[in-house]
Amino acid sequence: MTAVNLVMAGTVGVLYGTGFTLLLSRSLMRVLIGVVVLGHGTNLLLQLAGGPPGRAPILGSAPAESFTDPLPQALALTAIVITFALTTFLLALGYRSYVLVGHDEVQDDVEDRRIARQKAPSVPLEDDDDADEPDPLARAERTDDDVEAAATGREEP
Structure with a gap:
């Protein structure tokens, strides 16, 4: 049985952490x-x-x-081919998005925000005596146009 090199294991951990952090960006x-x-x-x-x-x-x-197991080497070659194909697809997708939108930032989906607002509680969980609004339901009731305006960054009328 062979021992795992801790430097290599740490490098794999750093690569996975960095990769997942970059995947979560916009x-x-x-x-x-x-x-x-x-x-x-x-x-x-x-x-x-x-x-x-x-x-x-x-x-x-x-x-x-003294033989070496060939399976990890074959899997590594397969992983290289799959990563190359996925990279090529994402490059084409990013280029197409840049041509259509003018930047590569992923925008919020208005429908997702509308669904999230519907799942949120409509009244506060505890009473606020210091609240500026006399009616807490007035704060919770928002129309679809208000949600869309907030999501796109427009000012409400």
Whole structure:
């Protein structure tokens, strides 16, 4: 049994953390870079799981104990191809979005905000004696136009 190199395990952890952090951003280029970093982290993890390098698994050339498992290497090659294809697709998607919108930032969806507002409690959970509004329901009742105006950044009439 072989021991895992802690530096390599830490590097895999940093790559995964960085990749997931970049995936959660609003810029499509950062999402693309996050996918690439996650792909590199996966390749490194597969190579780390394969153990230390050894002899090629060819019968008759070395004892069976010194063979290297070829499966992690084959999985790493597959992961490289999949990451390349996904990167190409995301590049095309980002370019198309830039051509249509003029920037690569993902915008809020008005319908998602409307659904989130409907699931929110309509009245406060506790009584506010210091509230400026006399009726707490007046604050909770918002029309769809108000929600859309708030989501798009327009001023309410």
